[in-house]
Amino acid sequence: MTLNHGHDPCNPETIQLAKMSGSFKSWVFGLNPSKVLHLVYKLMRSRSLKHVQTKTIKPLWFFQPLGTRDYNPKQMAIREKVFNTVVACFKRHGAETIDTPVFELKETLTGKYGEDSKLIYDLKDQGGELLSLRYDLTVPFARYLAMNKITNIKRYHIAKVYRRDNPSMTRGRYREFYQCDFDIAGQYDAMIPDAECLKIVHEILSELELGDFRIKVNDRRILDGMFAACGVPDDKFRTICSTVDKLDKMSWEDVKNEMVNEKGLSEQAADLIGEFVSMQGGRDLAERLLQNPRLSQNKLACSGLSDVKLLFSYLELFQVTDKVVFDLSLARGLDYYTGLIYEAVLTQAGLSGDTLNGAEDSVSVGSVAGGGRYDGLVGMFDPKGRKVPCVGVSFGIERIFTIMEQKAESSADKVRTTEVQVLVASAQKNLLEERLKLVTDLWKAGIKAEVMYKKNPKLLSQLQHCEESGIPLVAILGEQELKDGVVKLRVVATREEVDFSRADLIREIRRRTSEA
Amino acid sequence: MTLNHGHDPCNPETIQLAKMSGSFKSWVFGLNPSKVLHLVYKLMRSRSLKHVQTKTIKPLWFFQPLGTRDYNPKQMAIREKVFNTVVACFKRHGAETIDTPVFELKETLTGKYGEDSKLIYDLKDQGGELLSLRYDLTVPFARYLAMNKITNIKRYHIAKVYRRDNPSMTRGRYREFYQCDFDIAGQYDAMIPDAECLKIVHEILSELELGDFRIKVNDRRILDGMFAACGVPDDKFRTICSTVDKLDKMSWEDVKNEMVNEKGLSEQAADLIGEFVSMQGGRDLAERLLQNPRLSQNKLACSGLSDVKLLFSYLELFQVTDKVVFDLSLARGLDYYTGLIYEAVLTQAGLSGDTLNGAEDSVSVGSVAGGGRYDGLVGMFDPKGRKVPCVGVSFGIERIFTIMEQKAESSADKVRTTEVQVLVASAQKNLLEERLKLVTDLWKAGIKAEVMYKKNPKLLSQLQHCEESGIPLVAILGEQELKDGVVKLRVVATREEVDFSRADLIREIRRRTSEA
Known part of the structure; x- marks a missing residue:
């Protein structure tokens, strides 16, 4: 089966790709955008033309599999925040966590997904077993329970799953995406674990403040x-x-x-x-x-x-x-x-992708979590068919990221991507050795610290680096400071500067960064 | 190419598989172990016999791809500890983090790995692009830099990579395994970033206390x-x-x-x-x-x-x-x-797998981290060949897990797999509603709490659950307590019991669990 990509020149994915291309954009939008994009998109994705060396196109389109994305440091910082909220909730409800491989034996996935089975990624037969990428975390969980003869567990699992679906990046629909699953396995009284799953959905969606x-x-x-x-x-x-x-x-x-x-x-x-x-x-x-x-x-x-x-x-x-x-x-x-x-x-309209895709979004803002009871699945993996009743919920976290990213974009607060507390800087030349010695002391004390990787960086460029990456403090070494046996500590925001002895310096950095 | 598995009946992998099989073990070891195992192992892995319904074998061997493993909650708790140490070090050195897809375009990986290229997993051609599972995190990083025209970054990336190598579970060698990578990209003065990479290796291996x-x-x-x-x-x-x-x-x-x-x-x-x-x-x-x-x-x-x-x-x-x-x-x-x-x-001998595989291990206890400078790799992805000098290190964390697991096994301390602070229990029948109300209050206050999913659990079985999973406190509701408007808080370790009002209960739980 060949998926039919790029049939729609106004497809948000197509436009997204165009937006990603800096150099290409101006040229494309000088012409009739939809027609050109349609053509280029088809050309790019057609196997036979894969090796066409069109320099303007190659660095963007040919580099990444369709429907996948890299996360840059800013996106990772947002992702970490979302995961922390989700995991905190799972832990609050007493869940353990497990992990399973990204691929399963092909037969493990067979007959579990109904009409969606056509979307499963298979690995190439390179000799050995026939393998497929996991389609969700539920079937691997059931396989895990049967294989280890576990009859009672409350577990969460956060991992990527794979579906050869028609991707739409602006709507947060990818071919590789995270799921955050929480499941309760065991023979219990009716509807008590089921109700807790819904409680968890309520808690997480409320805490993430995604709207109604x-x-x-x-x-x-x-x-x-x-x-x-x-x-x-x-x-x-x-x-x-x-x-x-x-x-x-x-x-x-x-x-x-x-x-x-x-x-x-x-x-x-x-x-x-x-x-x-x-x-x-x-x-x-x-x-x-x-x-x-x-x-x-x-x-x-x-x-x-x-x-x-x-x-x-x-x-x-x-x-x-x-x-x-x-x-x-x-x-x-x-x-x-x-x-x-x-x-x-x-249920809140206009949350995502509306500028490109308003009509479609007004029909369905989209599901962000789903689940249910599956009392027969584990038994399918047990040779004696022993059943383990299960109920669970899965968060489609990718769409949530998309919304959180948009919120971060429109917010005035800058997202920090590192946690560096202090930059060790020098005011004059030939102080690399002294900087390396001092940063070693700071690391030893558990302080998050950096030096610039230049022998003789300018003080101005060191201070600029702090401004750009939000580092709050600079420990400045100069000839005078070395002579006096002190370090000058500068607060980036206020430009305030005070000299400290080495021993006091660490205490002062700790004090100032725990305050923040 | 077909990898030649199971050619050695004394292969630790084979024996490991046998050890995993509870029911099968006794039967196998009643006979000549190595011969039987050899036979069974070959039989299991031969495609043509894949559907043989041998009930004793099926639930174990046919369920999981060769060279992969599930992590159970205990292993995950250890893994989390290792990752926390590694990530804390990377953050202390000022690194950001990124993520990339688990698969890349096949051509992205071509020509980067020398003789090891034969170990790359390819995805099946299901129409569309030709894809391969990532072999390491370095090539995807270089692709990411080129694609986004990034010339300066210090980033870490923790993710699974895939190699169709001959697995050996006892030695911590898998086909799916984690790598923890730290890399510094940018044109800097010689050997400063390189030295920091070695400093990081030193810090992490020292902190994990893996021996010399x-x-x-x-x-x-x-x-x-x-x-x-x-x-x-x-x-x-x-x-x-x-x-x-x-x-x-x-x-x-x-x-x-x-x-x-x-x-x-x-x-x-x-x-x-x-x-x-x-x-x-x-x-x-x-x-x-x-x-x-x-x-x-x-x-x-x-x-x-x-x-x-x-x-x-x-x-x-x-x-x-x-x-x-x-x-x-x-x-x-x-x-x-x-x-x-x-x-x-x-360098410490006898750390892992020696009981099974002493001779081999005495030759090489094994590499746990490796890396180097790769100044040409990013340029291979840039249409104009622009180079971005890079240096980095990758931790082969799977082997470290194996050692940490062995240390945990031989330690007297029990590894907790949940963080539950309190179990909401009932002393009499018909108190499910009251338990659900109280646990809702505790969750609202951010306390990690559980109830048993039974209408009328026995008090003893509730207390036993606490002992087994290391829950330190029990909030007990009985008819008398409800009449008096209090909750009985029991300390599992000391069996001490004190009544608290609802308002005081939350404060007391916080106080007692922050002490611990």
């Missing part, structure tokens, strides 16, 4: 019961479920059309589904549906509805019902869910 | 000058260099044999090389070699030797000469080095 959000919940058993009650044949449950899942991106008319004309469902069944999937509410909706003549006859639907009711009672105790909506249109694409499912969406 | 170590240094220019002086033809420099690099694993006789019989070098040239590569020393050796009649006529060798001399003068100021050895046998395998090269080895 909703957490939609539904249950696979309710969906299946609903499909049965609406007259969907058993063997069409999964595929109709996939179509319902598109309701956040497509109108009901288009979804119905796919059900009837592509998937061969009767129009009557589709219309019945249409009634249900328009329903939203809270605990009250679950209670009402338990009385619904169609659903109440279906055992699966009833147990799902009772559990949703129970869930809401726990969510009230966790004080998170303000953001949670029971939404019958929520389906989730993956095959492995067996019970409760949920998805968090940011 | 040596940092060997040499210079590619000295090697090339030496090859020229010994009569090695120009076009054989790189391949002879690769052979010299094997001196840490092979005897001089075997190395000479490879030079003469495989690579077609004259015996006379090989013997001359043999004299040089046996030399070790410090600044004095550099000074002596500058007077050597053969070497002193070679310009390259002289500039290398002068720089090594200068390097040692900086290393003295950095107070690290106790561990640094100028060693003419150090060659390093990679193609891209242009100047100074170095490698840190642990």
